[in-house]
Amino acid sequence: MINQAPVITIDGPSGAGKGTVSQIVAEKLGWHLLDSGALYRLLALAVSHHGMSTDDVETLQVLAEHLDIQFTHNDEGKIDIVLEGEVVTQAIRTEEVGNSASKLAAIPEVREGLLLRQRAFAQPPGLVADGRDMGTVVFPQASVKVFLTASAEERAERRRLQLEQKGAEVDMQELVKTIKERDERDANRSVAPLVPATGALVIDSTELTIDQVVEEIISEARKAGYC
């Protein structure tokens, strides 16, 4: 047995709403939350900060296993993500870091290096795990698995709104292109490609509100006896 705490996995492509709904579902259930994409993004930022080559995969694996990461509560009651002593909560959220993370994520040694760190998040009373391979590789024993998707255009539109709220200027054509490239890379890599886990409930959120998606997942959790 890999772990004993119940796990709900929520996988899917970029911008499908995984992070948003995972956080709400975890809060409703009073469970822990794993944002596995943040780990890949943190690694990408560390590689860039240290000016490391991505060709030396053994060193990358060691860095992934030992990367100094902390998730701490700040004065506003929100989570700060701290990498090697520096708060990088916003810095890891750029499209550039997302793209670098996606390139690193295709390296088997990097995935291996992060595997046990991810599994360690499965603690009582339970875990909601958000990513690309949560249901297929990291927590294959999870009894509630969700694959959350939406059209590339809708996901780009959501990302545009998100970036503009932060004051960024957005080239929509470029954004759709970047999202499609990242989808392509994540879905076609040789290790842990982005595919729905066997038995996963597939939710297409293109026409759904956040509340509707959350309700579908809570309903699955209820069927599993988790609430």
Ligand SMILES: Nc1ncnc2c1ncn2[C@@H]1O[C@H](COP(=O)(O)OP(=O)(O)OP(=O)(O)O)[C@@H](O)[C@H]1O
């Ligand atoms: N069903 C929905 N309807 C409208 N907007 C949504 C919906 N779900 C999420 N959003 C919005 O879309 C944006 C992207 O969502 P989110 O960051 O949760 O996606 P994600 O799948 O976690 O992306 P990534 O994998 O790149 O981190 C957010 O601004 C969020 O509020």
Ligand SMILES: Nc1ccn([C@@H]2O[C@H](COP(=O)(O)O)[C@@H](O)[C@H]2O)c(=O)n1
């Ligand atoms: N379980 C995971 C999670 C993420 N990735 C890769 O990281 C990139 C960034 O993830 P976000 O969810 O924060 O956008 C993503 O594009 C994936 O390449 C992964 O491989 N497995």
